[in-house]
Amino acid sequence: MTSDITLLVNPAAGRGGGARAVGPAARVLRDAGHTVRTVLGADAAGAGARAREAVAAGTGALLAVGGDGTVSLALGAVAGTPVPLGVIAVGSGNDYARTHGLPLRDPAAAARTAATALKAHGGRPADLGRAGSRWFGTVLASGFDSRVNDRGNRLPWPRGRLRYDLALLAELAALRPFRYRIRRDGEPAEEIEATLVAVGNGPAYGGGMRICPGARDDDGLLDLTVVGPCSRATLLGVFPRVYRGTHVSHPAVRTLRARTVTLDAPGVTAYADGEPLGPLPLDVTSVPGAVRLLVP
Structure with missing residues (x-):
């Protein structure tokens, strides 16, 4: 794995909050010494495929920038791999981030949490549900x-x-x-x-x-x-x-x-x-x- 971090972004999340969150989150991550790449897609399938490509290429972490739908795409990419997942929660529901005590609608704070955790422990293990082929x-x-x-x-x-x-x-x-x-x-x-x-x-x-x-x-x-x-x-x-x-x-x-x-x-x-x-x-x-x- 590398110091690269990949942001999986839903620009429409939170009425455009996903797009606005990229700048503050990326600045925090770069200040922490990481190289930041951004993954978008024309639709969910395209974004998910590009996220899986980033994971397969050995990105140091995948950060979902959006709401629970974006987190779901990210889970499908990292589940069962050593690549850790961070969440920049800027959607309307944000249940996954709320459950884990992560900052809500504060991309800089969420990015700091992810960078600190990556350095401190590299990601804590958590269960997922699997329904058919979906996580x-x-x-x-x-x-x-x-x-x-x-x-x-x-x-x-x-x-x-x-x-x-x-x-x-x-x-x-x-x-x-x-x-x-x-x-x-x-x-x-x-x-x-x-x-x-x-x-x-x-x-x-x-x-x-x-x-x-x-x-x-x-x-x-x-x-x-x-x-x-x-x-x-x-x-x-x-x-x-x-x-x-x-x-x-x-x-x-x-x-x-x-x-x-x-x-x-x-x-x-x-x-x-x-x-x-x-x-x-x-x-x-x-x-x-x-x-x-x-x-x-």
């Missing part, structure tokens, strides 16, 4: 919340969080449970009705919603949060508690743990790190120490 660092969502994502992505207007608030209201009007088949650690499958099933490598998604509050990325386990069939009034009553993680005490909510999970539900798309994975079924696995993180 994720936060939460895999399915059911009601993935339907909200589906609908929100289809709406041309408005932009930002309000778009997903409108999608949430529309999906509430069509609320119904899904028929799930869940298999954990090779045990016999359980067939249940559920409003949603979330699988957490980390605790939070959606900009601070602690859907799997007990999830840790250093225990080799996935945390499952299963919300059973419930009324609109119940779901609306439980929803605010997700930000504190206290929803898990509600009678409609179950929490489970496993190293491997197979999820199946007809007509349900899964999302991980806020990005679409595709329709269920999916095999999901915890992979211990799959990434080295530049954290304090």
